[in-house]
Amino acid sequence: MMEAESRSFADAEINRCLTPEEKIQFLRQMFRIRRFEQTSLKAYNAGKMGGFLHLYTGQESVAVATISLLGENDHVITAYRDHGHALVCGMEMGECMAEFFGKATGSSKGKGGSMHLFAPDKRYWGGHGIVAGQTPLGLGIAYALKYKGIRGCCLCYLGDGAVNQGVFHESLNLASLMSLPVIYIIENNGYSMGTSLARSSAFKQMLAQRAEGYNIPWDHANGENIYEMRVKTQAAIERAHEESRPTVLEIATYRYYGHSVADANARKYRTPEEIEHYKTYHDPLRLWQKRLVDEGILTEEQADAIDHEARAEAEVASRFADESPFPTEADIFTDVYSEVDQPVGDGPHGTYFFN
């Protein structure tokens, strides 16, 4: 039964039209995220960066599958576990790694850190550190698209821990009330920091089912299955494009590391066996690679070569970050006010900084 369902996703029009190159590109993107993060973790442990580092490892297929469907007027915004989305949206490993290192060559000139990667030129709006704080921003992006009469949508990602924040519910209400083309993708990895789903959220079948209360269509997908995610995301995108209506899509996934790498209890709130089980039987890279081999469009050797390229690219990024300069003390005061950086008329007037 499950196999039949799985086949039907693979046979769906949106997947049948994929070229072998596109399918291989999905694998390449997942390898790039994984090797980038492994390299960043190594650098973190070597003391090359500060603060948190929220690894996406185990969830790579979600960003790859969902973002693969976006067109030139579709936008992306996410929370702090943002490395995968950033790379899939087209950010370079080097600028991201340099941002982690706090370097002037970073995507935010070292002012944001790993939780705050932005590339508005690639319609990627971050990278936001406060749980669910990005959910009304995604709504606002959808609002702006509708206001300007642009046929597009915004994919707004959140974790399972974000669904209990009030502002997410306010966003759902506004999305439905104002009929905005926003798609909330709940990446349900089972844990909000160290608190399991069962201990954090009250629900009947699915978290996404809460959308019913706001008259918003919802669905769920298996994060291991790129074909399934593409089918279900495409339905949401069509709803946004054709009807300017929101969707909530919940995707079951799993993270291998702790909440962040600073998560001291990463191996205490779940068993090592649980993590091993996922790595062995549910790893999205391994599963996609096997599928491509089974479909006869990729050999193991070719997959290894893709992996090797990703590792090499990550190493180059790490060296670039390491060799880049830090921002200067004067840089602390740029990018605070537009008026100071790019004065209009005879401005700026008055004192902006009180040191």
Added chain:
Amino acid sequence: MPLITYRKALNDALAEELLRDENVVLLGEEVAEYNGAYKVTEGLWARFGSKRVVDTPISEAGFVGMAVGASMLGIRPVVELMFWSFSYVTFDQIINNAGCVRYMSGGQIACPIVIRGPANGGTNVGATHSHTPENFLANTPGLKVVCPATAYDAKGLMKAAIRDNDPVMFMENTLLYGEQWEVPEEEYLIPIGVADVKREGTDISLIAHGRAVLTCLKAAEILQAQHGISAEVVDLRSIRPLDEETLLASVRKTHRAVLVEENKPFCGVDAQIASLIQEKAFDELDAPIQRISALDAPAIYSPPLEKLQLPTPDRVVQKALSIC
């Protein structure tokens, strides 16, 4: 020059900017069909329609955040908070998102939003509706904060705020909405960050913002008439950026300063002003800097007592006399 109310001045500023720039959109509770809880947006929905003037549910965190998101794509939302006291349920959106997104993106993202509404006590609505958060918000680099005291300033600053590429927190006052001032018919803008000497004087500087400026003007009249003291009244107009030069020039002229605000004293705006004066004009002072703020307790409901809680002309006069 025609006399118009502070409310009408704001209404005119909003209408002129809606007409000028199609990306300007007004959002908030009751701003459209109800014509505004305090009638600041009266007639704008009828004139500009539902796309430009948008009613929202009572959902500040949601619609402020939505407006911040829309501003990142070039929309210029002017968001009304029925009271600035309600900003407390959307602080994350204002401070973390509007206030920090430009910096955290390394200057890649602008947030040209105006958040406006009344921030004042003195209307017998109890502590939860009487907050004056200009000090909190001015504490966030990335935000601008303005507090106009007159209709003229309200109009010119509102137009400047809407054209500003940074997030501007615009604090009005319900007690001023019905007051009238002369406002020219021709278009003008008041740059944010420029203070205004509302009354020239030589003996003492009364430095204030918002409605406290009017309290100081009344006190200055009493000081002149009854005590022969010439008080200068400096209206900050903008809290951040702050026109240090104008207020320091006044202190250098009069050598005495009383700082007056309707904010609470602890970490209030005037704590910053006092620090600034002692740091940059200490040798010019002939007397210690004095401060008058709202009495330091939650806003009391009881109408006669609430009047005493806010700075009065009499308290300003007494404080001025103590150092003259």
